[in-house]
Amino acid sequence: MQLVECVPNFSEGRREVVIAAIRDAAAGTPGVAVLDLHADAAHNRMVLTFVGAPAAVVEAAFRCAERARAMIDLREHRGQHPRIGATDVIPFVPVSDVSMEACIELAGRLGRRLGEELEIPVYLYAEAARRPERRWLPEVRRGEYEGLREAIRTDPARAPDFGPCQLGPAGATAVGARRYLVAYNVNLASADVAVARAIARSVRESAGGLPSVQARGMLTSDPNVVQVSTNLLDTDITPLHVVFEAIQTLAHVRGVEVAGSEIVGLVPLSVVTATTAHYVQTGELGSAQIVQSRLLDLMLAGHSGPVE
Amino acid sequence: MQLVECVPNFSEGRREVVIAAIRDAAAGTPGVAVLDLHADAAHNRMVLTFVGAPAAVVEAAFRCAERARAMIDLREHRGQHPRIGATDVIPFVPVSDVSMEACIELAGRLGRRLGEELEIPVYLYAEAARRPERRWLPEVRRGEYEGLREAIRTDPARAPDFGPCQLGPAGATAVGARRYLVAYNVNLASADVAVARAIARSVRESAGGLPSVQARGMLTSDPNVVQVSTNLLDTDITPLHVVFEAIQTLAHVRGVEVAGSEIVGLVPLSVVTATTAHYVQTGELGSAQIVQSRLLDLMLAGHSGPVE
Numbered sequence: 130m131q132l133v134e135c136v137p138n139f140s141e142g143r144r145e146v147v148i149a150a151i152r153d154a155a156a157g158t159p160g161v162a163v164l165d166l167h168a169d170a171a172h173n174r175m176v177l178t179f180v181g182a183p184a185a186v187v188e189a190a191f192r193c194a195e196r197a198r199a200m201i202d203l204r205e206h207r208g209q210h211p212r213i214g215a216t217d218v219i220p221f222v223p224v225s226d227v228s229m230e231a232c233i234e235l236a237g238r239l240g241r242r243l244g245e246e247l248e249i250p251v252y253l254y255a256e257a258a259r260r261p262e263r264r265w266l267p268e269v270r271r272g273e274y275e276g277l278r279e280a281i282r283t284d285p286a287r288a289p290d291f292g293p294c295q296l297g298p299a300g301a302t303a304v305g306a307r308r309y310l311v312a313y314n315v316n317l318a319s320a321d322v323a324v325a326r327a328i329a330r331s332v333r334e335s336a337g338g339l340p341s342v343q344a345r346g347m348l349t350s351d352p353n354v355v356q357v358s359t360n361l362l363d364t365d366i367t368p369l370h371v372v373f374e375a376i377q378t379l380a381h382v383r384g385v386e387v388a389g390s391e392i393v394g395l396v397p398l399s400v401v402t403a404t405t406a407h408y409v410q411t412g413e414l415g416s417a418q419i420v421q422s423r424l425l426d427l428m429l430a431g432h433s434g435p436v437e
Numbered sequence: 438m439q440l441v442e443c444v445p446n447f448s449e450g451r452r453e454v455v456i457a458a459i460r461d462a463a464a465g466t467p468g469v470a471v472l473d474l475h476a477d478a479a480h481n482r483m484v485l486t487f488v489g490a491p492a493a494v495v496e497a498a499f500r501c502a503e504r505a506r507a508m509i510d511l512r513e514h515r516g517q518h519p520r521i522g523a524t525d526v527i528p529f530v531p532v533s534d535v536s537m538e539a540c541i542e543l544a545g546r547l548g549r550r551l552g553e554e555l556e557i558p559v560y561l562y563a564e565a566a567r568r569p570e571r572r573w574l575p576e577v578r579r580g581e582y583e584g585l586r587e588a589i590r591t592d593p594a595r596a597p598d599f600g601p602c603q604l605g606p607a608g609a610t611a612v613g614a615r616r617y618l619v620a621y622n623v624n625l626a627s628a629d630v631a632v633a634r635a636i637a638r639s640v641r642e643s644a645g646g647l648p649s650v651q652a653r654g655m656l657t658s659d660p661n662v663v664q665v666s667t668n669l670l671d672t673d674i675t676p677l678h679v680v681f682e683a684i685q686t687l688a689h690v691r692g693v694e695v696a697g698s699e700i701v702g703l704v705p706l707s708v709v710t711a712t713t714a715h716y717v718q719t720g721e722l723g724s725a726q727i728v729q730s731r732l733l734d735l736m737l738a739g740h741s742g743p744v745e
Contacts, residue, residue, distance in 0.1 A: 225728075225729065394726070398730075404712070409681040410681075418703055420532050425733040
């Protein structure tokens with residue numbers, strides 16, 4: 130079944146009534162399930178995570194943005210995190226049976242609605258960007274709300290992809306598409322953080338290592354364990370098992386053993402089916418072979434009645 | 438979330454209207470999803486597979502049995518497969534967050550309802566058996582419907598656990614609990630089926646090999662590939678990766694390479710999370726870390742409204 134995750138960020142991390150109203154706008158959308166809500170008072174920002182079928186997720190994102198526009202005034206917003214709007218950023222993420230192209234299309238569809246129906250300036254970013262410099266979110270947010278108020282009117286390079294060339298109290302929104310990010314840590318049985326740092330340098334893409342992998346070496350709470358902490362930006366390109374094995378091999382070269390690994394937070398089912406398929410050599414192992422996935426398919430299809 | 442699978446067998450594999458009526462009884466039960474239906478005309482028998490929360494699955498099984506009792510007359514039933522009843526056998530199988538003890542309790546609860554409300558004699562079998570000889574289904578079915586008509590009245594050893602000591606036209610039903618059976622094949626790059634047979638003998642429990650593993654060696658459609666075909670009766674006791682590695686090691690000893698493996702049909706999510714956890718050493722990897730499983734949790738809990 131087609132599943133998309135959406136992880137919108139809103140510029141409110143303090144007022145409970147606003148946080149709850151935005152969350153409920155998503156949770157109340159049929160076919161959408163809210164997986165997580167994180168509100169940070171210092172950042173004065175909340176991050177909502179929900180999943181569902183593509184159309185349902187777009188509708189939920191729209192309802193959240195509508196609620197945020199009505200309840201958050203950027204002219205009065207203070208917080209440590211850079212932001213340009215009440216709804217600051219909305220990424221769509223493929224989870225199951227959905228292409229990146231489909232998520233880019235969803236971003237365009239939502240961006241158009243936000244611009245036309247709510248008169249919010251929208252910048253398409255990341256994979257959905259229509260200008261190369263907008264692939265990078267900090268560039269879209271340059272100058273933040275306060276700086277963008279002037280720039281959006283005067284600088285053609287800052288004209289939005291949808292909506293008016295002026296900022297209201299709700300500001301602007303970056304809407305985009307990106308891969309599912311897997312946070313993955315490998316622990317090493319060593320007290321020497323230099324080992325973890327050296328291995329991190331070897332595996333990360335920025336230093337010519339594994340594509341779509343970010344990595345850094347760090348200490349842990351255990352003085353005899355150091356960690357290579359990674360972000361896997363595209364497990365289709367570099368699967369989890371490749372990262373594990375690369376780090377293990379590089380550790381063995383240094384006479385260090387792996388002391389375990391850790392998947393942080395949620396991952397799509399495909400991450401564990403792909404890992405299983407690799408190690409026991411099953412060839413492709415589809416989600417349709419997993420009981421829970423089949424049940425979810427049937428429930429999402431609304432099969433409470435007789436099947437045919 | 439708690440998930441139970443139920444795989445009832447009914448003594449009808451020919452009349453479409455009866456097959457559909459029984460399937461619809463399950464599919465129409467709220468919270469239950471029918472995953473598979475297999476009807477066999479020669480056996481004159483159907484196997485239905487459905488999943489859901491424990492209480493919903495018991496209700497669906499009851500409704501199916503009620504329908505089968507009304508539509509199937511064992512006095513007129515002919516087929517190649519041994520049977521004692523219109524609803525011949527109902528096993529409950531733990532899939533997720535459910536213990537074997539809980540499934541045994543479900544079997545007892547359903548057995549009592551079938552006996553009291555439908556007046557069907559019920560024999561508890563497999564893990565739910567209350568007499569040691571009834572752990573083995575062929576013993577429960579000994580003499581089939583025709584033989585049991587007499588024996589149930591005259592032989593105290595054949596008295597049912599629930600319901601009357603006499604058979605009506607719907608016969609009797611075996612209700613039980615068993616583990617999820619994983620059908621798993623490992624292919625070997627060899628033309629010699631004797632290699633597969635020797636390895637099968639080494640790994641199967643009956644010959645002192647791996648506990649809860651059945652195995653046999655066989656030819657495949659590819660003349661250069663032979664197969665060790667296994668049933669994993671309890672992947673908590675002997676996980677899939679142990680079977681794969683044992684067969685791989687035994688093949689290497691004979692100078693034979695593994696040519697891949699194959700999970701046949703559906704498996705619970707825990708099979709792939711356990712395999713992943715083993716190979717990349719994550720420690721326990723719970724279903725709560727899988728996006729699809731979390732979504733299913735929320736849908737089964739009826740969270741279409743605001744969450745709390």
